[in-house]
Amino acid sequence: MALITPCAFTSRIRGAVINKEPRVNERIHVDKVRLVGPSGEQVGVVHTKDALRLAKEANLDLVEVAANANPPVVRLMDYGKFKYESAVKARESRRHQTNTVIKSIRIGMKIDDNDYNTKRNQAEKFLNNGDKVKFDLRFRGREQGRPELGVQLLNGLADALSEVSTVEAAPKAEGRNMSMVLAPVKKKTHAKSDQRRRREAKRAEEAAARKAAAQETPAAE
Template identity: 60%
Template sequence: MSEPRINDRIRVPEVRLVGPKGEQIGVVSVNRALRLAREAGLDLVEVAPRSKPPVAKLMDYGKFKYEAAQKAREARRNQTNAQLKEIRFRLKIDSHDYETKKGHVIRFLKAGDKVKVMIMFRGREQSRPEFGYRLLMKLADELKEYATIEFKPRQDGRNMTMVLAPTRTKAEIRAEAERARREAERAEADAEQAD
């Protein structure tokens, strides 16, 4: 968005003026609006240049720009950057290997990422896809506190895939970690004061 015109850059004969607390002052000449802005120690900022007459507001422009930059930074920080992680299973997987891979899936889900679980079929295994389906549904059932099934298991050539989505978003996980960090710092500061 382009910078709004402020103070002497406003080149229209009159504006609809809004006060610093949002109150409507009315349609006034630009000279009178500038005089009111100087008396209040504020800036005259054109907030709606396309309306007839343009709308201008009395405000502290530096503070306005700072707050807008803070909001934009906060929005970027809270943006979710969920990735799609992939983990592969074999149909004849050993129980220890299964538990290890399940642990990886849990770690990905706790971090807020989606997980694509894939079972690869070889040779005669392709004729029995129901075994793969059962294995994927068993995994989904064991992980229901961490994830929901986004895409049910489906055969795709030699592979069967299923996508699991985390129950909590990355922004929620990040906010919870930040809250826990602040509480730990507060507890540490209280312990130091007690000594």
């Protein structure tokens, strides 16, 4: 039988969010329960009062993990410890979650060298920060009849940025437009860590330079 992990969940009633937790110990108001031991072993159907007695003898809690089962399924556990560990895991999970951002860069077929380098450097900055980059190429006039030139231009950008990215979506024509998506090699969390280390190293260098300058400055007579 698959068990539902006991955890807090929310329900919304008339716009209000209400927290609801599983029933624990004396809050379990049924005659019989299907008991699961602290290590997941199946004890079987027992009277609730007997399950409560076993919980007290083991210095554990009796927690309802499947209220809709017949009879309800309960488990012996240290509920306070469980809630604490669950909260810690939830915080760690949120800390490591990153929101993927797609930065859009528009280019044209008649792009000059300076603009090309500017767009490439801009894309490299985004990619080093852990964001994806979408190049949007707009065909004008007769350029629409030469889509292979657009593919060549976008592939050239992909090659120029190959050290910091991979091609997630190859050049694809959509009417008068063509797009390509590059994904960063580094995950955003790693990119942020690298940025933090660079900032700390820079501050350390500046502090060392100020200290050296102060030591070289002759004392006023």
